Amino acid sequence: MTTGHHVLDERSRDFYIQTLTVLNEAGLPYLLGGAYALARYTGIERHTKDLDLFTRPEDAPRVLDALRRAGYSTHTAFPHWLGKAHQGDDFVDIIYSSANGVGTVDDEWFERATADEVFGVPVHLVPVEELLWHKAYVCERERFDGADVAHLIRAKAEDIAWGRLVQRFGPHWQLLFAHVMMFGFVYPGESHRIPEKFMQGMLSRLTSHDNLNPPPGKVCLGTLLSREQYLPDVERWGYADARETQGYMQPQDITTWTAAIGQPDPTPPQEDV
Incomplete structure:
Protein backbone atom coordinates (compact mmCIF):
# COMPACT_ATOMS: atom_id res chain seq x y z
CA MET A 1 0.00 0.00 0.00
CA THR A 2 0.97 3.61 -0.45
CA THR A 3 1.86 5.03 2.95
CA GLY A 4 1.03 8.61 3.93
CA HIS A 5 3.06 10.94 6.08
CA HIS A 6 1.79 9.50 9.37
CA VAL A 7 2.91 6.15 10.69
CA LEU A 8 0.51 4.25 12.91
CA ASP A 9 2.02 3.91 16.35
CA GLU A 10 1.77 0.69 18.28
CA ARG A 11 -0.57 2.15 20.92
CA SER A 12 -3.11 3.25 18.32
CA ARG A 13 -2.87 -0.08 16.54
CA ASP A 14 -3.57 -1.92 19.80
CA PHE A 15 -6.48 0.43 20.47
CA TYR A 16 -8.00 -0.31 17.06
CA ILE A 17 -7.57 -4.06 17.49
CA GLN A 18 -9.14 -3.88 20.94
CA THR A 19 -12.10 -1.86 19.64
CA LEU A 20 -12.85 -4.20 16.76
CA THR A 21 -12.47 -7.23 19.02
CA VAL A 22 -14.87 -5.81 21.62
CA LEU A 23 -17.57 -5.26 19.02
CA ASN A 24 -16.98 -8.59 17.30
CA GLU A 25 -17.22 -10.49 20.57
CA ALA A 26 -20.42 -8.61 21.45
CA GLY A 27 -21.90 -9.58 18.08
CA LEU A 28 -22.82 -6.00 17.27
CA PRO A 29 -23.45 -4.85 13.68
CA TYR A 30 -20.90 -2.37 12.37
CA LEU A 31 -18.91 -1.68 9.21
CA LEU A 32 -15.39 -0.33 8.95
CA GLY A 33 -15.14 2.83 6.86
CA GLY A 34 -12.93 5.88 6.70
CA ALA A 35 -9.23 5.67 5.99
CA TYR A 36 -9.01 1.90 6.38
CA ALA A 37 -11.83 1.09 3.96
CA LEU A 38 -10.30 3.58 1.52
CA ALA A 39 -6.95 1.83 1.90
CA ARG A 40 -8.46 -1.54 1.12
CA TYR A 41 -10.22 -0.24 -1.99
CA THR A 42 -7.55 2.10 -3.37
CA GLY A 43 -4.22 1.13 -1.79
CA ILE A 44 -3.82 4.65 -0.35
CA GLU A 45 -2.97 4.35 3.32
CA ARG A 46 -3.51 7.23 5.73
CA HIS A 47 -3.19 6.72 9.45
CA THR A 48 -5.29 8.92 11.68
CA LYS A 49 -6.08 9.10 15.38
CA ASP A 50 -9.59 7.79 14.93
CA LEU A 51 -11.39 4.75 13.63
CA ASP A 52 -14.60 5.22 11.59
CA LEU A 53 -17.23 2.62 12.34
CA PHE A 54 -20.66 2.76 10.71
CA THR A 55 -23.85 1.33 12.14
CA ARG A 56 -27.59 1.82 11.84
CA PRO A 57 -29.04 4.68 13.95
CA GLU A 58 -31.00 2.21 16.06
CA ASP A 59 -27.86 0.19 16.79
CA ALA A 60 -25.59 3.12 17.69
CA PRO A 61 -26.63 3.24 21.39
CA ARG A 62 -25.80 -0.46 21.77
CA VAL A 63 -22.41 -0.01 20.12
CA LEU A 64 -21.57 2.95 22.37
CA ASP A 65 -22.79 1.04 25.42
CA ALA A 66 -20.58 -1.96 24.61
CA LEU A 67 -17.56 0.30 24.35
CA ARG A 68 -18.47 2.11 27.56
CA ARG A 69 -18.69 -1.20 29.40
CA ALA A 70 -15.26 -2.07 27.97
CA GLY A 71 -13.78 1.00 29.64
CA TYR A 72 -14.11 3.66 26.95
CA SER A 73 -15.41 7.17 27.57
CA THR A 74 -18.41 7.67 25.28
CA HIS A 75 -20.70 10.47 24.25
CA THR A 76 -23.02 11.55 21.47
CA ALA A 77 -21.15 14.34 19.72
CA PHE A 78 -23.93 15.28 17.30
CA PRO A 79 -27.26 13.47 17.73
CA HIS A 80 -28.14 13.53 14.04
CA TRP A 81 -25.10 11.54 12.88
CA LEU A 82 -22.19 10.89 15.25
CA GLY A 83 -21.20 9.29 18.53
CA LYS A 84 -17.67 9.02 19.90
CA ALA A 85 -15.73 6.70 22.17
CA HIS A 86 -12.16 7.25 23.28
CA GLN A 87 -9.29 6.17 25.45
CA GLY A 88 -6.68 8.88 25.84
CA ASP A 89 -5.93 10.48 22.47
CA ASP A 90 -7.37 7.64 20.39
CA PHE A 91 -10.97 7.93 19.19
CA VAL A 92 -13.64 5.78 17.64
CA ASP A 93 -16.27 7.57 15.57
CA ILE A 94 -19.61 5.77 15.63
CA ILE A 95 -21.30 7.06 12.48
CA TYR A 96 -24.93 6.41 11.62
CA SER A 97 -25.55 9.07 8.98
CA SER A 98 -23.60 11.75 7.14
CA ALA A 99 -22.91 15.16 8.64
CA ASN A 100 -25.50 16.72 6.33
CA GLY A 101 -28.09 14.10 7.30
CA VAL A 102 -28.39 12.67 3.77
CA GLY A 103 -26.58 9.34 4.05
CA THR A 104 -28.31 7.40 6.81
CA VAL A 105 -26.94 3.89 7.33
CA ASP A 106 -29.55 1.27 6.46
CA ASP A 107 -29.78 -2.48 5.87
CA GLU A 108 -28.45 -2.24 2.32
CA TRP A 109 -25.05 -1.16 3.64
CA PHE A 110 -24.74 -4.50 5.41
CA GLU A 111 -26.17 -6.54 2.55
CA ARG A 112 -23.50 -5.18 0.19
CA ALA A 113 -20.58 -5.05 2.66
CA THR A 114 -17.22 -6.59 1.77
CA ALA A 115 -15.67 -9.15 4.14
CA ASP A 116 -12.03 -8.40 4.92
CA GLU A 117 -9.40 -8.46 7.63
CA VAL A 118 -7.77 -5.38 9.17
CA PHE A 119 -4.98 -5.60 11.76
CA GLY A 120 -5.60 -9.33 11.75
CA VAL A 121 -9.22 -8.86 12.86
CA PRO A 122 -12.12 -9.97 10.63
CA VAL A 123 -14.31 -7.04 9.61
CA HIS A 124 -16.81 -5.98 6.99
CA LEU A 125 -16.06 -2.85 4.98
CA VAL A 126 -18.49 -0.11 4.03
CA PRO A 127 -19.50 -0.88 0.41
CA PRO A 214 -35.69 21.43 -9.14
CA PRO A 215 -37.13 21.78 -5.64
CA PRO A 216 -39.87 24.38 -5.29
CA GLY A 217 -38.98 27.84 -4.06
CA LYS A 218 -35.64 29.54 -3.56
CA VAL A 219 -33.48 26.76 -2.09
CA CYS A 220 -29.71 26.44 -1.60
CA LEU A 221 -28.41 22.88 -1.81
CA GLY A 222 -24.90 24.13 -1.08
CA THR A 223 -25.48 23.53 2.63
CA LEU A 224 -25.44 19.80 1.82
CA LEU A 225 -21.82 20.25 0.70
CA SER A 226 -20.50 22.68 3.30
CA ARG A 227 -21.92 23.72 6.64
CA GLU A 228 -20.05 27.05 6.51
CA GLN A 229 -19.50 28.29 2.98
CA TYR A 230 -23.18 28.72 2.09
CA LEU A 231 -24.29 30.39 5.31
CA PRO A 232 -24.57 33.79 3.57
CA ASP A 233 -27.11 32.24 1.21
CA VAL A 234 -29.45 31.15 4.00
CA GLU A 235 -28.71 33.89 6.53
CA ARG A 236 -28.59 36.94 4.24
CA TRP A 237 -29.90 36.21 0.76
CA GLY A 238 -33.18 34.50 1.48
CA TYR A 239 -32.42 30.97 0.35
CA ALA A 240 -34.03 28.08 2.19
CA ASP A 241 -31.63 25.57 3.74
CA ALA A 242 -32.03 22.27 1.87
CA ARG A 243 -30.96 20.33 4.94
CA GLU A 244 -34.20 21.43 6.60
CA THR A 245 -36.59 21.80 3.68
CA GLN A 246 -35.71 18.38 2.28
CA GLY A 247 -36.02 16.75 5.69
CA TYR A 248 -32.41 15.71 6.23
CA MET A 249 -31.85 17.62 9.49
CA GLN A 250 -33.93 19.23 12.21
CA PRO A 251 -33.46 22.96 12.92
CA GLN A 252 -31.86 22.27 16.31
CA ASP A 253 -29.35 19.91 14.69
CA ILE A 254 -28.46 22.53 12.09
CA THR A 255 -27.94 25.10 14.87
CA THR A 256 -25.70 22.74 16.86
CA TRP A 257 -23.72 21.68 13.78
CA THR A 258 -23.23 25.30 12.71
CA ALA A 259 -22.14 26.40 16.18
CA ALA A 260 -19.38 23.78 16.10
CA ILE A 261 -17.67 25.32 13.05
CA GLY A 262 -14.01 25.91 13.84
CA GLN A 263 -14.27 24.18 17.20
CA PRO A 264 -12.27 21.10 18.25
CA ASP A 265 -14.08 17.80 18.62
CA PRO A 266 -16.61 18.24 21.39
CA THR A 267 -15.87 16.60 24.72
CA PRO A 268 -18.79 15.48 26.83
CA PRO A 269 -19.75 17.17 30.09
CA GLN A 270 -20.41 13.66 31.31
CA GLU A 271 -20.35 10.17 29.93
CA ASP A 272 -23.40 8.84 28.12
CA VAL A 273 -25.31 6.20 30.02
Whole structure:
Protein backbone atom coordinates (compact mmCIF):
# COMPACT_ATOMS: atom_id res chain seq x y z
CA MET A 1 0.00 0.00 0.00
CA THR A 2 0.97 3.61 -0.45
CA THR A 3 1.86 5.03 2.95
CA GLY A 4 1.03 8.61 3.93
CA HIS A 5 3.06 10.94 6.08
CA HIS A 6 1.79 9.50 9.37
CA VAL A 7 2.91 6.15 10.69
CA LEU A 8 0.51 4.25 12.91
CA ASP A 9 2.02 3.91 16.35
CA GLU A 10 1.77 0.69 18.28
CA ARG A 11 -0.57 2.15 20.92
CA SER A 12 -3.11 3.25 18.32
CA ARG A 13 -2.87 -0.08 16.54
CA ASP A 14 -3.57 -1.92 19.80
CA PHE A 15 -6.48 0.43 20.47
CA TYR A 16 -8.00 -0.31 17.06
CA ILE A 17 -7.57 -4.06 17.49
CA GLN A 18 -9.14 -3.88 20.94
CA THR A 19 -12.10 -1.86 19.64
CA LEU A 20 -12.85 -4.20 16.76
CA THR A 21 -12.47 -7.23 19.02
CA VAL A 22 -14.87 -5.81 21.62
CA LEU A 23 -17.57 -5.26 19.02
CA ASN A 24 -16.98 -8.59 17.30
CA GLU A 25 -17.22 -10.49 20.57
CA ALA A 26 -20.42 -8.61 21.45
CA GLY A 27 -21.90 -9.58 18.08
CA LEU A 28 -22.82 -6.00 17.27
CA PRO A 29 -23.45 -4.85 13.68
CA TYR A 30 -20.90 -2.37 12.37
CA LEU A 31 -18.91 -1.68 9.21
CA LEU A 32 -15.39 -0.33 8.95
CA GLY A 33 -15.14 2.83 6.86
CA GLY A 34 -12.93 5.88 6.70
CA ALA A 35 -9.23 5.67 5.99
CA TYR A 36 -9.01 1.90 6.38
CA ALA A 37 -11.83 1.09 3.96
CA LEU A 38 -10.30 3.58 1.52
CA ALA A 39 -6.95 1.83 1.90
CA ARG A 40 -8.46 -1.54 1.12
CA TYR A 41 -10.22 -0.24 -1.99
CA THR A 42 -7.55 2.10 -3.37
CA GLY A 43 -4.22 1.13 -1.79
CA ILE A 44 -3.82 4.65 -0.35
CA GLU A 45 -2.97 4.35 3.32
CA ARG A 46 -3.51 7.23 5.73
CA HIS A 47 -3.19 6.72 9.45
CA THR A 48 -5.29 8.92 11.68
CA LYS A 49 -6.08 9.10 15.38
CA ASP A 50 -9.59 7.79 14.93
CA LEU A 51 -11.39 4.75 13.63
CA ASP A 52 -14.60 5.22 11.59
CA LEU A 53 -17.23 2.62 12.34
CA PHE A 54 -20.66 2.76 10.71
CA THR A 55 -23.85 1.33 12.14
CA ARG A 56 -27.59 1.82 11.84
CA PRO A 57 -29.04 4.68 13.95
CA GLU A 58 -31.00 2.21 16.06
CA ASP A 59 -27.86 0.19 16.79
CA ALA A 60 -25.59 3.12 17.69
CA PRO A 61 -26.63 3.24 21.39
CA ARG A 62 -25.80 -0.46 21.77
CA VAL A 63 -22.41 -0.01 20.12
CA LEU A 64 -21.57 2.95 22.37
CA ASP A 65 -22.79 1.04 25.42
CA ALA A 66 -20.58 -1.96 24.61
CA LEU A 67 -17.56 0.30 24.35
CA ARG A 68 -18.47 2.11 27.56
CA ARG A 69 -18.69 -1.20 29.40
CA ALA A 70 -15.26 -2.07 27.97
CA GLY A 71 -13.78 1.00 29.64
CA TYR A 72 -14.11 3.66 26.95
CA SER A 73 -15.41 7.17 27.57
CA THR A 74 -18.41 7.67 25.28
CA HIS A 75 -20.70 10.47 24.25
CA THR A 76 -23.02 11.55 21.47
CA ALA A 77 -21.15 14.34 19.72
CA PHE A 78 -23.93 15.28 17.30
CA PRO A 79 -27.26 13.47 17.73
CA HIS A 80 -28.14 13.53 14.04
CA TRP A 81 -25.10 11.54 12.88
CA LEU A 82 -22.19 10.89 15.25
CA GLY A 83 -21.20 9.29 18.53
CA LYS A 84 -17.67 9.02 19.90
CA ALA A 85 -15.73 6.70 22.17
CA HIS A 86 -12.16 7.25 23.28
CA GLN A 87 -9.29 6.17 25.45
CA GLY A 88 -6.68 8.88 25.84
CA ASP A 89 -5.93 10.48 22.47
CA ASP A 90 -7.37 7.64 20.39
CA PHE A 91 -10.97 7.93 19.19
CA VAL A 92 -13.64 5.78 17.64
CA ASP A 93 -16.27 7.57 15.57
CA ILE A 94 -19.61 5.77 15.63
CA ILE A 95 -21.30 7.06 12.48
CA TYR A 96 -24.93 6.41 11.62
CA SER A 97 -25.55 9.07 8.98
CA SER A 98 -23.60 11.75 7.14
CA ALA A 99 -22.91 15.16 8.64
CA ASN A 100 -25.50 16.72 6.33
CA GLY A 101 -28.09 14.10 7.30
CA VAL A 102 -28.39 12.67 3.77
CA GLY A 103 -26.58 9.34 4.05
CA THR A 104 -28.31 7.40 6.81
CA VAL A 105 -26.94 3.89 7.33
CA ASP A 106 -29.55 1.27 6.46
CA ASP A 107 -29.78 -2.48 5.87
CA GLU A 108 -28.45 -2.24 2.32
CA TRP A 109 -25.05 -1.16 3.64
CA PHE A 110 -24.74 -4.50 5.41
CA GLU A 111 -26.17 -6.54 2.55
CA ARG A 112 -23.50 -5.18 0.19
CA ALA A 113 -20.58 -5.05 2.66
CA THR A 114 -17.22 -6.59 1.77
CA ALA A 115 -15.67 -9.15 4.14
CA ASP A 116 -12.03 -8.40 4.92
CA GLU A 117 -9.40 -8.46 7.63
CA VAL A 118 -7.77 -5.38 9.17
CA PHE A 119 -4.98 -5.60 11.76
CA GLY A 120 -5.60 -9.33 11.75
CA VAL A 121 -9.22 -8.86 12.86
CA PRO A 122 -12.12 -9.97 10.63
CA VAL A 123 -14.31 -7.04 9.61
CA HIS A 124 -16.81 -5.98 6.99
CA LEU A 125 -16.06 -2.85 4.98
CA VAL A 126 -18.49 -0.11 4.03
CA PRO A 127 -19.50 -0.88 0.41
CA VAL A 128 -17.60 1.14 -2.16
CA GLU A 129 -20.83 2.77 -3.37
CA GLU A 130 -21.73 4.06 0.09
CA LEU A 131 -18.16 5.17 0.77
CA LEU A 132 -18.19 7.15 -2.47
CA TRP A 133 -21.68 8.51 -1.72
CA HIS A 134 -20.62 9.89 1.66
CA LYS A 135 -17.37 11.35 0.40
CA ALA A 136 -19.00 13.10 -2.56
CA TYR A 137 -20.70 15.58 -0.21
CA VAL A 138 -17.52 16.57 1.66
CA CYS A 139 -16.72 19.86 -0.06
CA GLU A 140 -15.66 22.09 2.80
CA ARG A 141 -13.10 24.85 2.45
CA GLU A 142 -10.72 22.99 4.75
CA ARG A 143 -11.50 19.51 3.44
CA PHE A 144 -12.50 18.27 0.02
CA ASP A 145 -12.86 14.53 -0.58
CA GLY A 146 -13.04 14.79 -4.37
CA ALA A 147 -9.63 13.15 -4.72
CA ASP A 148 -10.84 10.19 -2.64
CA VAL A 149 -13.87 9.87 -4.93
CA ALA A 150 -11.65 9.94 -8.01
CA HIS A 151 -9.32 7.34 -6.49
CA LEU A 152 -12.27 5.08 -5.65
CA ILE A 153 -13.52 5.28 -9.23
CA ARG A 154 -10.01 4.67 -10.59
CA ALA A 155 -9.63 1.58 -8.42
CA LYS A 156 -13.14 0.13 -8.66
CA ALA A 157 -14.86 1.49 -11.78
CA GLU A 158 -15.61 -1.98 -13.16
CA ASP A 159 -16.93 -3.22 -9.80
CA ILE A 160 -19.14 -0.27 -8.88
CA ALA A 161 -22.88 -0.96 -9.14
CA TRP A 162 -23.54 2.26 -11.04
CA GLY A 163 -27.31 1.88 -11.07
CA ARG A 164 -27.36 1.44 -7.31
CA LEU A 165 -25.06 4.43 -6.93
CA VAL A 166 -27.47 6.57 -8.94
CA GLN A 167 -30.27 5.43 -6.64
CA ARG A 168 -28.23 6.43 -3.59
CA PHE A 169 -27.72 9.95 -4.90
CA GLY A 170 -31.37 10.21 -5.93
CA PRO A 171 -32.29 13.87 -6.56
CA HIS A 172 -28.63 14.82 -6.12
CA TRP A 173 -27.53 12.96 -9.25
CA GLN A 174 -25.86 16.13 -10.58
CA LEU A 175 -23.32 15.92 -7.75
CA LEU A 176 -22.46 12.35 -8.75
CA PHE A 177 -22.13 13.41 -12.38
CA ALA A 178 -19.89 16.32 -11.37
CA HIS A 179 -17.51 13.91 -9.62
CA VAL A 180 -17.53 11.59 -12.63
CA MET A 181 -16.72 14.52 -14.89
CA MET A 182 -13.86 15.44 -12.56
CA PHE A 183 -12.62 11.86 -12.76
CA GLY A 184 -12.47 12.24 -16.55
CA PHE A 185 -10.43 15.41 -16.13
CA VAL A 186 -8.02 13.85 -13.62
CA TYR A 187 -7.60 10.64 -15.64
CA PRO A 188 -8.17 11.68 -19.28
CA GLY A 189 -7.09 8.27 -20.56
CA GLU A 190 -9.57 6.33 -18.40
CA SER A 191 -12.95 7.90 -19.13
CA HIS A 192 -13.84 4.77 -21.12
CA ARG A 193 -14.06 2.87 -17.84
CA ILE A 194 -17.25 4.70 -16.92
CA PRO A 195 -20.16 2.62 -18.32
CA GLU A 196 -21.69 4.11 -21.47
CA LYS A 197 -25.21 3.45 -20.18
CA PHE A 198 -24.48 5.53 -17.08
CA MET A 199 -23.04 8.40 -19.10
CA GLN A 200 -25.93 8.40 -21.55
CA GLY A 201 -28.41 8.47 -18.68
CA MET A 202 -26.66 11.40 -17.03
CA LEU A 203 -26.36 13.37 -20.28
CA SER A 204 -30.02 12.73 -21.07
CA ARG A 205 -31.02 14.13 -17.69
CA LEU A 206 -28.74 17.10 -18.14
CA THR A 207 -30.19 18.04 -21.52
CA SER A 208 -33.83 17.47 -20.55
CA HIS A 209 -35.19 20.20 -18.31
CA ASP A 210 -38.14 17.95 -17.52
CA ASN A 211 -35.78 15.61 -15.66
CA LEU A 212 -33.97 18.24 -13.59
CA ASN A 213 -36.80 18.32 -11.03
CA PRO A 214 -35.69 21.43 -9.14
CA PRO A 215 -37.13 21.78 -5.64
CA PRO A 216 -39.87 24.38 -5.29
CA GLY A 217 -38.98 27.84 -4.06
CA LYS A 218 -35.64 29.54 -3.56
CA VAL A 219 -33.48 26.76 -2.09
CA CYS A 220 -29.71 26.44 -1.60
CA LEU A 221 -28.41 22.88 -1.81
CA GLY A 222 -24.90 24.13 -1.08
CA THR A 223 -25.48 23.53 2.63
CA LEU A 224 -25.44 19.80 1.82
CA LEU A 225 -21.82 20.25 0.70
CA SER A 226 -20.50 22.68 3.30
CA ARG A 227 -21.92 23.72 6.64
CA GLU A 228 -20.05 27.05 6.51
CA GLN A 229 -19.50 28.29 2.98
CA TYR A 230 -23.18 28.72 2.09
CA LEU A 231 -24.29 30.39 5.31
CA PRO A 232 -24.57 33.79 3.57
CA ASP A 233 -27.11 32.24 1.21
CA VAL A 234 -29.45 31.15 4.00
CA GLU A 235 -28.71 33.89 6.53
CA ARG A 236 -28.59 36.94 4.24
CA TRP A 237 -29.90 36.21 0.76
CA GLY A 238 -33.18 34.50 1.48
CA TYR A 239 -32.42 30.97 0.35
CA ALA A 240 -34.03 28.08 2.19
CA ASP A 241 -31.63 25.57 3.74
CA ALA A 242 -32.03 22.27 1.87
CA ARG A 243 -30.96 20.33 4.94
CA GLU A 244 -34.20 21.43 6.60
CA THR A 245 -36.59 21.80 3.68
CA GLN A 246 -35.71 18.38 2.28
CA GLY A 247 -36.02 16.75 5.69
CA TYR A 248 -32.41 15.71 6.23
CA MET A 249 -31.85 17.62 9.49
CA GLN A 250 -33.93 19.23 12.21
CA PRO A 251 -33.46 22.96 12.92
CA GLN A 252 -31.86 22.27 16.31
CA ASP A 253 -29.35 19.91 14.69
CA ILE A 254 -28.46 22.53 12.09
CA THR A 255 -27.94 25.10 14.87
CA THR A 256 -25.70 22.74 16.86
CA TRP A 257 -23.72 21.68 13.78
CA THR A 258 -23.23 25.30 12.71
CA ALA A 259 -22.14 26.40 16.18
CA ALA A 260 -19.38 23.78 16.10
CA ILE A 261 -17.67 25.32 13.05
CA GLY A 262 -14.01 25.91 13.84
CA GLN A 263 -14.27 24.18 17.20
CA PRO A 264 -12.27 21.10 18.25
CA ASP A 265 -14.08 17.80 18.62
CA PRO A 266 -16.61 18.24 21.39
CA THR A 267 -15.87 16.60 24.72
CA PRO A 268 -18.79 15.48 26.83
CA PRO A 269 -19.75 17.17 30.09
CA GLN A 270 -20.41 13.66 31.31
CA GLU A 271 -20.35 10.17 29.93
CA ASP A 272 -23.40 8.84 28.12
CA VAL A 273 -25.31 6.20 30.02
